[in-house]
Amino acid sequence: MITLKEVRKSFKQNGEHIPILHIEQWQVKRGERIAFLGPSGSGKSTLLHLLSGVMQPDSGEIWIEDQPIHRLSESQRDQYRAKSVGYIFQEFHLISSLTLKQNVELIMQPSMSNKEAAEVSAQWFERVGLTTQQHRLPSQVSRGQQQRAAMIRALIGKPSLVLADEPTGSLDYETAASMMSLLLQICEEEGLTLLTVTHDVHLAASYPRQVHIEDLNAIRRGVTA
Numbered sequence: 001m002i003t004l005k006e007v008r009k010s011f012k013q014n015g016e017h018i019p020i021l022h023i024e025q026w027q028v029k030r031g032e033r034i035a036f037l038g039p040s041g042s043g044k045s046t047l048l049h050l051l052s053g054v055m056q057p058d059s060g061e062i063w064i065e066d067q068p069i070h071r072l073s074e075s076q077r078d079q080y081r082a083k084s085v086g087y088i089f090q091e092f093h094l095i096s097s098l099t100l101k102q103n104v105e106l107i108m109q110p111s112m113s114n115k116e117a118a119e120v121s122a123q124w125f126e127r128v129g130l131t132t133q134q135h136r137l138p139s140q141v142s143r144g145q146q147q148r149a150a151m152i153r154a155l156i157g158k159p160s161l162v163l164a165d166e167p168t169g170s171l172d173y174e175t176a177a178s179m180m181s182l183l184l185q186i187c188e189e190e191g192l193t194l195l196t197v198t199h200d201v202h203l204a205a206s207y208p209r210q211v212h213i214e215d216l217n218a219i220r221r222g223v224t225a
């Protein structure tokens with residue numbers, strides 16, 4: 001369960017604190033898959049950054065399961081993020097000098113032997129249909145295939161929270177739709193909570209729940225500052 005209570009975030013712009021986000025009360029059940037929609041600048045990415053612990057709220061509470069994210073120190077938030085959050089970005093952030101397989105295995109548990117890590121990663125490459133391409137460099141595969149590898153990297157540790165910020169923003173529609181459907185399917189099979197920011201209403205419609213950030217963010221509704 002994710003719980004947000006009276007969460008506020010503002011940014012300093014030209015010496016002034018501009019309120020960006022105010023979420024009075026919000027809950028997400030474990031395993032829910034939610035698409036976030038909203039105009040540019042409405043606070044969608046800011047919300048993901050707060051949930052991943054990259055940013056701290058000015059005030060309010062953010063609970064992920066039994067962890068009070070708002071109370072953690074920076075190093076505790078780094079640990080929380082490494083263990084519990086899988087992030088998928090619009091740009092895939094794969095290391096260009098490493099193969100897809102090396103990119104994935106780089107972040108796998110140090111407690112796993114090389115043999116175990118190779119077995120687990122092979123299963124994931126098969127699951128996303130990339131077995132043939134796994135030994136190639138990112139530049140030697142398509143953008144859709146790069147994003148599938150980035151998806152494995154985000155999901156392989158079975159994080160309690162998967163955050164995807166415009167994950168299909170740089171893909172053509174057909175590739176985007178197939179990537180989104182794979183992401184939804186895997187998160188459902190693994191029981192992972194998925195929050196995806198997208199501008200695409202058709203892709204958002206494939207999610208069991210859609211949230212318009214304007215409905216969540218009291219500042220956008222003009223009822224608060």
Ligand SMILES: Nc1ncnc2c1ncn2[C@@H]1O[C@H](COP(=O)(O)OP(=O)(O)OP(=O)(O)O)[C@@H](O)[C@H]1O
Nearest residue numbers: 011012013020038039040041042043044045046047
């Ligand atoms: N680090 C920052 N410093 C100052 N202002 C910021 C910072 N991060 C975000 N903002 C401002 O906060 C507002 C919300 O930004 P955010 O990136 O959350 O919007 P968004 O809904 O994700 O937009 P988009 O759909 O364009 O990505 C914007 O006005 C942005 O300029």
